[in-house]
Amino acid sequence: MAHYRSLGTIPPKRHTQFRYDGETLAYEELMGEEGFSSDSSLLYHRHIPSAVTDSSVWEVPDAATVPNHPLKPRHLKLHELFKDGAWQDTDVVTGRRLVLGNGDVRISYVVAGRTSPLYRNGLGDECVYVESGSARVETVFGVLNARAGDYVVIPRATTHRWIPKAGTPLRAYCIEANSHIAPPKRYLSRYGQLLEHAPYCERDLHGPTELVTATGSDVEVLVKHRGPGGQVVGTRFLQAEHPFDVIGWDGCLYPYTFNIADFEPITGRVHQPPPIHQVFEGDNFVICNFVPRKVDYHPLSIPVPYYHSNVDSDEVMFYCGGDYEARKGSGIGQGSISLHPGGHSHGPQPGAYERSIGADFFDELAVMVDTFRPMELGEGGQACDDGTYAWTWAGRRP
Structure with missing residues (x-):
């Protein structure tokens, strides 16, 4: 402390x-x-x-x-557990x-x-x-x-x-x-x-x-x-x-x-990386939060995240309020978790990239845990997996 x-x-x-x-x-x-x-x-x-x-x-x-094998991103609907x-x-x-x-x-x-x-x-x-x-x-x-x-x-x-x-x-x-x-x-x-x-x-x-x-x-x-x-x-x-x-x-x-309302967001002219959202850390993981905030103000900015590969970590995002711009169209809502595993590129859902242009404020609330060892699924995670999230970027199932 x-x-x-x-x-x-x-x-x-x-x-x-x-x-x-x-x-x-x-x-x-x-x-x-x-x-x-x-x-x-x-x-x-x-x-x-x-x-x-x-x-x-x-x-x-x-x-x-x-x-999490074979490797794929997951959408876990926590509100279905109780x-x-x-x-x-x-x-x-x-x-x-x-x-x-x-x-x-x-x-x-x-x-x-x-x-x-x-x-x-x-x-x-x-x-x-x-x-x-x-x-x-x-x-x-x-x-x-x-x-x-x-x-x-x-x-x-x-x-x-x-x-x-x-x-x-x-x-x-x-x-x-x-x-x-x-x-x-x-x-x-x-x-x-x-x-x-x-x-x-x-x-x-x-x-x-x-x-x-x-x-x-x-x-x-x-x-x-x-x-x-x-x-x-x-x-x-x-x-x-x-x-x-x-x-x-x-x-x-x-x-x-x-x-979380006392976290003062850090913003910039172009999209800022997740470490600016960090609130706590432990051994081999960090905790971040995404709060309502003004977003990028460069005249050519794209406010939602660019596509990125988690080379060294798994990203676990818990959506707990607001309207998360980058995930629109995926089925994710309040009470959802997205798991984006290391080795898989991820980013905004189709259409979100373009829709975000011109936005000056995001009303979203999420708690993120980034881990530096792969995350595995527990009993609760297996019980509330929607089974379809991995295919939402392509718009079709295998």
């Missing part, structure tokens, strides 16, 4: 006795990245945070993938359906209405984009209030739960890394401050503002972690005391929200 925060009550000196009520000793826990060599925070607990009374297998939602009111009995953690994944990042989709179990991801950071609805996200660091358009960035091993607003479906696009997720390095000073050319700043990042306290013994926490051969597995812990017992914390590692 780019800047220091504190919440609750903490002692004046770290790693010293802290008697939070004048008598009872608090238990200090360091949550830190990269083996004491990167960002960290110190949390002060009423109980021993490592005390567990049981450990059993948690069968995580289907994490198997199949290769129908007929099933969201009312679904939660954000256990109800996720894996759409795409590789060894670096997994993308799932869920429509939820029920409070999730307590959960932490021991594989990597999570970046959950809220397509619609709202939720209270309770964490060991405190409460986040998530609304439509928010990215909710949750550091690895942060215990939390999702509580959707009653009566309203929460649509969430879940990006799970096997690494950390952070602002791009080119946006940061050598000390971690967001620079003047960055499309957002610290004022746009919203961390917890109130602690959450709960009590109880033998409290269940679901943990996702690495298994044999690097596969995704789960464990069900019973913690001796409720993990929401934090008195205070401080540091530079904590969950936060960032709303």
